[in-house]
Amino acid sequence: MSARAQVPNGNNLFARRLGLDTHEELVAITRRDCPVCRSEGFSAHARVRLKNGRRSIIATLFQVESDWLGLHELGLSESAWDRLGVDEGGLVHISHPQPVASLSSVRGRVYGKRLDRAQMHATINDIAAGRYADVHLAMFLSSMAARDPDDDELTDMVQAMVDVGERLEWPREIIVDKHCVGGLPGNRTTPLVVSIVAANGLWMPKTSSRAITSPAGTADTVETMTRVDLDIATLRSVVEQQGGCMAWGGAMRLSPVDDTLIRVERLMDIDAEGQMIASVLSKKVAAGSTHLVLDVPVGETAKVRSQADAERLAARLEQIGRRFGMKVRVLVTDGSQPVGRGIGPALEARDVLAVLANAEDQPRDLRARAVLLAGALLELAGAVEPGQGAGVAEETLASGLARERFEAICRAQGGLREPPIAGETHDMPSAHRGVVTRFDNRRLAQVAKLAGAPGAPAAGVYVHARLGDSVEQGQPLYTIHAESRGELAYAREYAETNGIVVVGGAS
């Protein structure tokens, strides 16, 4: 307390770590009667610039009328504390932020004016530097959703997103990758595809996002089986040893702005086409990929709803990809029902493990999709003759080579572990006898999210019925898994008042 009893010079305040978790939002708190704030004219909800040596951030200021904070103290959220890299009691300089110049071009974009290259780079730089408040990020994302970026804007955006982060370079000419344009619960092919193509000699340094608006992203699922927050050195050594990895991209600063944007998209619950393309390609360019296969599931309640939408998206991805020297092939797949049986991190992991083990009760649809994608990738990269890909992929699974490679990759990433099992479950029975005619994927995903996924890794939904199955009255259509009773009750209430799995008239 001795340091804090003094009065600091100039616009400095003593840093105090509040242990306050605000997720990624940067928050600073001062006393309302703090002399620096009074002389600078800061009031609550002001944006302030905080500086510790060469590190600086812009944070949202809250003010307290209370003596739990000293007159010359600056309370910091965990996010602000980490970014400033300050020590307890260290001096932090506080000032008015300069008006963020790129925001005026973002405002222009809301009104319909495109961003030119310089404006796009300035915008992405400012976002990377933490100069945008959440409402500014929401404004930017809304403007991109309202008027889809054109090809030049998209190219500039991808380049800018790559430039502000790390970029991987590999001692090989061909680096393969895959991506699924979400919207289909349980479509967890990545760990299978990585294992298959790596076992066939290709290099696939796969980085994945966590869920945006879905109950599980690939990173969430893989994390129930091994470590995913690899640093670049570890990722590189895993790939050099095993030809593949399954890492969370966010831990590595590959297109770090993508993660910031995803956080706000999640709050807004939107996921626009242009943004999706920029997200995918920026990650892949930064990861050094040269050959990319995209899985685009199409269905009434999937993210992409029509063949025409899928084709437009495919064309744009292939075209923008080409500008970065990347060969992109898009596979339009069936998005009418969930893939596999599990929806939620651990439940999806169990499906993956069952396919790798060639288990009797494995989800055949998940296996078929993985074979399709891995086969396409083997062909696109020239590892096998055209037409041979699927056969080779299937054989790699059947022989156990894929499983071996999967386990080796997990060990290289820090160890193989068993996915957790939920403590609370509830079966959702069919109201009558009949045939399953329709799945509402969005609502099914909502049930899994209300049950706690992806935050609670064991939570989600395990689906028993498939389209076309005959079911008896009272037969469980799916089971809700949760880690807490509150969440189970929540998911159940929602599930009971919404028709999610439609069973047609008695047969």
Add this chain to the structure above:
Amino acid sequence: MSARAQVPNGNNLFARRLGLDTHEELVAITRRDCPVCRSEGFSAHARVRLKNGRRSIIATLFQVESDWLGLHELGLSESAWDRLGVDEGGLVHISHPQPVASLSSVRGRVYGKRLDRAQMHATINDIAAGRYADVHLAMFLSSMAARDPDDDELTDMVQAMVDVGERLEWPREIIVDKHCVGGLPGNRTTPLVVSIVAANGLWMPKTSSRAITSPAGTADTVETMTRVDLDIATLRSVVEQQGGCMAWGGAMRLSPVDDTLIRVERLMDIDAEGQMIASVLSKKVAAGSTHLVLDVPVGETAKVRSQADAERLAARLEQIGRRFGMKVRVLVTDGSQPVGRGIGPALEARDVLAVLANAEDQPRDLRARAVLLAGALLELAGAVEPGQGAGVAEETLASGLARERFEAICRAQGGLREPPIAGETHDMPSAHRGVVTRFDNRRLAQVAKLAGAPGAPAAGVYVHARLGDSVEQGQPLYTIHAESRGELAYAREYAETNGIVVVGGAS
């Protein structure tokens, strides 16, 4: 502390007032290891529903790892504390909020789908009930800015905004009002117009906003001379006594959603046409106005930049106004330079007082504008013959009747006071000899804001030069006023690096 030592039942926590000023954002804080949060699966930045008896809100949750909060305590920001109306240590119920249904129509609107009547009412109701986080409000406002609402949407929005607030009714058939579509620094005609028309027997219950993105709103300016946060009973009695008032609308819950939206527009620094129309008309309909004159300044750096834009805006305002039985007349005025000499609450108030006093050095342009508007209002309401309005208005000022009425209104509102004077000033000299050829109104407003306006009422800019004036090198073009040295330095730095008053080549 005895109550808090107990463990509350169910999902209840003990309320604790943190004295935390977050402006209007609703924030709640719990311990990360709080048992209710763990069982419900709440993590940082989650949205939570808080309930105290019949009052409920949705707040953003932050979490602490620290013992300054008890395990069963719920810390509340001042905004959340006020809205919940809870007592220290009282029980607050915490739960997952139901998904906010109207948000899905707002998302649809981002993608270009219009809101129908039911969706618009649901949206405005949810905003009024505090169910939207700031990013949701930013998404809604961006969608309205990106695709201007059509007439039906605007009508529904105005009606919904009126419905969720109070509505004034008057024992007179004709209630007049005026409004200026901002963008022109110093254009503070309202106190003059109210005084003139009230002195001529009309009723004008004027309510005004605070500044949105400008250095002073009418409410900010009037507040330097009298009280503006009147309750409805006081407002009514002031109008019944004096025929007019000058109140801050936000204190009265006339279209309260307007104030919420304005707060976020301010953070975003946008001010879209449709939103502006909804804002103006909802306030006027709620205030019971029947005859409205609108001042629309047009100029290169004003909010409305061309005659064509002004005419479109005028047509829309007149048309939507008609749907609410309101006669609207729009006056398109010169917006090429600031009005009066002061920019900032107290400095603008001094201009108003000089006009009322018929002072030698009064700003003639401000007087002329007030006469124009008051004259139009007198004619629109049928109080004088067509063509007589301006003459009557001028005579009301010249005779001192307007000043008398102004002072009587101020006394009725709680007393007349002298506007404050800034402690710090700095003259900005002309760099060379020449003729003043151009004002950048936006940058001039920015200087006033950096100097502290409107938060610091004495802060702002006092303009000496007018368009066409000959000036010598070193002659002050304007003076910056600030309440603190930090803000003065800030405004000065910005002013010195930006060409704000352009002085043409030596003459």
